[in-house]
Amino acid sequence: MTASEVVEVDGHIIDSLILAKVLDVILDAGGDYRILEVDIGRTSVDPSRARLEVTALDEDALAALLAELQIHGANRVDQADAAVEPAEVDGVLPAGFYATTNLPTQVRRGGHWVDVDNPEMDCALVILPDGRVRTAPMHRVRAGDPVVVGRTGVRVQALERPRGATPFEFMNSEVSSEKPKEQLVARVADRIKAAKATGGKVLAVCGPAVVHTGAAPDVAALVRAGIIDVLFAGNGFATHDIESNVLGTSLGVPLGDGLPPEGGHSNHLRVINEVRRRGSIAAAVRDGYIAGGVMYECVQHGVPFVLGGSVRDDGPLPDVFTDVVEAADAMRAQLPGVAVALMLASTLHAIATGNVLPAGVETYCVDINQAVVTKLADRGSHQALGIVTDVGLFLSTLAAHLL
Amino acid sequence: MCPPEHFGVLYEINPWMHREVTVDLDRAREQWGDLVATLVEAGAEVELLEPQPGLPDLVFTANAGTVNRGRYVPSRFRHPYRQPEVAFDVAWFDGHGYDVVELPEGVGHEGAGDALPFGHAFLSGYKSRSDAAAHGPLSTLLGAPVRPIELVDDRLYHLDLTFCPLDDRRAMVAPHAWDRYGCKVVEALVPEPLVLSDDEMLAFCANSVVVGSTVVMASCPPPVGRQLEAWGFDVAVVGVDEFQKAGGGCRCLTLALDVATPAGAGPRPSTETAAAR
16 A cells, blocks of 8 residues: 655755656656645745645555655645544534535644545544544434544545446446447446456446346346345335235236236235335245345345435335434444445435445446436545446346356 | 864764874864864965864854754754764854754764855755755755755765755766766756765865855875866865865855845756756
8 A cells, every 4th residue: 555645845946946856856766646735936035836636556665755855845745633522412513513424534633644444525524442443423422422523634545436447437427318328238237247257246326127027036146146145225126026926017017018907006015014014025025025126136045235214215115214313224234344335226225325435336327317326426435437228138138247 | 164173083973984093182282273264375264163173074064054044053963073063153143143043853964065056056965874854844944945955975975965055057076976866967057067086085176165256175296286276266275184084075064154145036957957867
């Protein structure tokens, strides 16, 4: 892991070639620099000032380089430790709290940079008693928790784009319906294989359209094959998945011949009712009411799922979290180890998941609607790669590559 | 200037100093007296700083601080041996109506020994004794641009052993004592340099005092003398070898009080040089 520090050099650094010399010294030592700021004096009397981020191979090389730079007047910018204030009340942060991004973050404590355990956007940074630093959503903070305030002593690292033949490079992150889908899906499949090979987990976030487009059997097969390790969805997806397996319809429409039967519109309500009668999806699987589908495979193969509720939900299914704060916490609990996230035709759950994912998780957002992909990126999940296509088509091709 | 009553080599803080070498104090007094007489004859007025026991290097008043337009910036010495000198220097300048302004804590600079005016700017040596980081604050305090130059030869530990301004176009320069960036800076600043060889440089040629058109030097090798005379300077040689035992020459024994760089922004060096990497 490379090490970096910010140095500042000021005075007549242009006319005296000190800046040129400092930059040369950095490169000659095998280091690298990024000019963060240069303020060049207007006349020869006005001093100039430059702020550089100096990177070296490791901490030792950096220390030697910084010592060399100091001789030429380039001094490490006094990086103070992060300021910390205790939360006064449960669930309330000190005013001026540092609001996180989803990027890898470090906090300076006792003169050292400490990695934040679990990067997540829109959280606070809490110092644990053992010195580690964690992100914590507002509601999780307890009175007395030491919370980082201000920006001093906090830094984030921009993610390097993965190099090599990755879809990231291939797509250059542009969302477009004009890309060749077959190649793209093949590359996503390769990334999933690569992640699985190194022990990474795959998270699938499913919207109801997965069922409507007839792709649920592909998802079920991916669960059964151990490729999908975690499932996030809402009441709708789980309900339609169960409905299609129990009654052969999705929102009352038969997935086979497509002609809606009389009273089909209430099918999903009857299914929810029966699952509620049994107490849980797992109980309904055990007593044979649910005999197939994504939820069935999740129960049978011990794949954890989190169903987040919404105001529009019918029922809902007994497994659905009706408290959104609890739902988000349940999602967070499943994130460790996740390396790839597939957002499958889901707008709201995709954004909710994007909110809790670290930026380092490879995220593929598949939707027929380009706006969904854009929306995800606009909400801060810049790492998401958009694939504008029919989710049914995507999943059947993906399953063909992986199974 | 400061009479050499308590001069001696009592410690070693540069490669010239060897404690086993004895200073002939009578001879030192005589040489110092000759220097004063020569300077006065050339038209200088000499002010005296009272010598202090236990401060042998107080005699090298060039290191008392940096003066510009009635303003005095006291030195911050790197070596603890010389740090007690500052109180006496400050007292003198305070008592003589100078505006005394101090460098920030933690940045070292050894006065006119390391900061010499040329044109509208100061050149300032760094590494052996003064810190590169001092040039920013020094520039603010002196009201003139200060261009730091890295000194790369331990024997030439102060800028005044390597650079001697003669007038507004000419200077004696010893590029071997500077790194390549420093050489470019001087090249851009001094239109007509008199380049000193290694031997001339080590004979303290650059450590000369210029009073009007008289150059007072510890020694004058013929090539240097010929060039100086061709430019219309008179050369006066004053032996100061007792002081060279401590690494100091004529200029080290003096501090110019009448330094006044032109106010306002001077020209920038040519872009070619400034952009040179």
